[in-house]
Amino acid sequence: MSSDSQVYDKIVHVDASRAIKDIGYARSVTAQAPAFVVYNDAFLDLLGGSPQIKLVETRDYEFAHEAGVFSPLTNSVFFTSNYQSSDPVEIHSVDCSTLAITKVAWPEVHHGNGACQYQSKVLYCSQGSRSVPSSLVLVDPLTNASETLINNFYGREFSSINDVVVNHKTGDIWFTDPTYGFEQAFRPSPTMPVQLYRFSPAKHQVWMVADSFTQCNGLCFSEDYKRMYVTDTGAIQAHAGPGDGHQFSCNPRLPATIYVYDVIHGQRLQNRRVFAYCNNGVPDGIKCDQYGNVYSGCGDGVHVWDTEGTLIGKINVGGTTANFCFTDSGLWLFAEKKLFFCRFGTKGALVDIECSR
Template sequence: MTSVSLPPKVQRIDPQANAVLTTPYDRGADEPTWYQSSFAASAQNTSDTSDVVNLALNDSQVPLQPFVLYHDDFLKVLGPNPRLKVIAKEETYPFAHEAGVWIPETREVFFTSNQFYGDAKHHHRVIRISKIKLPLYSDTTADDDEGLYEWETITPQSPILTGNGATNWDDGVLFCQQGSGSVPGALIYMSPKPPYATKTLLNNFYGRPFNAPNDVAVLPMDGSIWFTDPDYAQLQSLRRFHRLPNQVYCFQPITGSIRMVADGFVRPNGIAFSPDCKRCYITDTEAYDGLGNNIARAAATIYVQDVVEQTSPSGEVSFYLANKRVFAFADCGAPDGIKVDLAGNVYSGCGDGVHVWNPSGTLIGKILVPRGVANFCFADPGTIILLNETRIFEVKCAARGALVQ
């Protein structure tokens, strides 16, 4: 690795020094000891930096050095002047948790909240859908610049019960509905414009209800919809029983056919395809028990499989997955939402922010966000929107999302 000058908001982690630790440590799925140093960069010569750390956490939530460099390839992702800033916040409930779908025409990002008690008296848990509008230009470098950005909660024409992950589909937003009680898990399309009309595309596997569809991606070659289905609805008491294993499915909306395409996961979660659509990345978040706890010895793993074309005797072309193998393991929390950039680098929301691996599975960098990121999305070229429960962050860098043109 060559020695190059770094932008001021970037800190380097020396691989050699990181390989052998000389100070006491006892890490589970928590943040490493150097994590706090990113908040206290201006007080490196101070013996006690706790006040600096607390000030940063309580103010803008933006570390002084949020970009962590493990390999110089990360500089190509960051560009010469990477920035991270808060663009929206809401302290009363976890409004920004999952989905993250960029609609270029309206410059809006749609996202879902985490579960919260909408009616504390009856302990009725709800998930809200919101959107945030990005300004056309933003030249400011302020760490907290929410005044330029507008966000609002929306109400779909028909309810999307406990929505979670989502993706772009048919000029709108395709949500994973986890369901609750007698309401089944489903894939639901929503128009991105008022009155936000909805349409259910799929809500069962040959009569057997899904567990809790979690995240979804579209394979461009044939328009098929691929989604994960872990058992978080049962773990969080949204549903009493699950009727299927935790698996990954492929749905073809043109024909209505539904196939199981991958198993062997404890809790399959995020899903994304490589830029050339020859690889499919699926995260396993066994380390998240669904109740707010981290399990240090559980899977926090990204798996990769080859996308293989198959032609039937009748000439119908379909795709399946083969050669499942480990791609990466997250050192903090678990890899939740997952995206890929045009260079093939893989991004995933983890317990301390967003981790970035090169196509070979080597960790090249992190974008630190206090208390982590569940999901995120690429927007304009060089813009990433991060969802952090009570805050939304905007990253300005050099990367471009693989499926955002």
């Protein structure tokens, strides 16, 4: 491993009139990394006066992959490694003040993937194993106490819960359930379709609220909770053979798409439509900023769209960035073998709620 302190502030301005009819140029603008790639001046407004991308850590394995959550209790960001064949998924934390990285262990979290903040604690998507059902596990990072909140749909096991968000107005928990655990050979054959769910801890009830995905993955609410964005990463497929579960392939004819729904009375989803398509890799983790712009981790960094689905910019780190995490001081990017921190002029939609101490 190596601790890095390299800082990048390059801004690449894209000539849209040239890019639309020059394939070579359109591809070349993202070859300069790390850098901020500006497709629309609206992105410059978000960046502010002195945006920077800092390389915090580099390792020889995919230690920084998913589940980025800020904990005000510890002033740190928790994140998980990628699943790598027989190696278990690791959980780390990075101290937001010192940048020190610490490995933590919560045995109840099996193959942890997505996560979010809930009741000031960390709520993990425990994808499960061949013998342990997939579940949502709430962890207290101060005491290390953990609690399973849900692990079945009226007696039927979830496939491998992937990502989770909380509606802070209602207290309900929403989560996606694709089949990646089975495709990576650590979960049994699915007995449920690929679907999205709403769970009410207060009522002890769960509802299926959306389907018709190839592989639903990331999800988030708009800044006003009136819309929900859901990513479909169906273009990414894993080999299910023994010992090669970490090997992925990409089928460019399958979805790399973000869908948006209207949220009805905080309970149901209606009016599904395409919001955006990712031009590099797939859109994995997804979040909104304070203005409603949409951010998603893609094949070369974090892509940013305005509320109409127009690509306005990229935080380009030159490699797959499955997920990221807003804090009150900036944005953490989990780029598999690299961990970045980005400082710029915009806050995440949930920063005032989740980062208050």
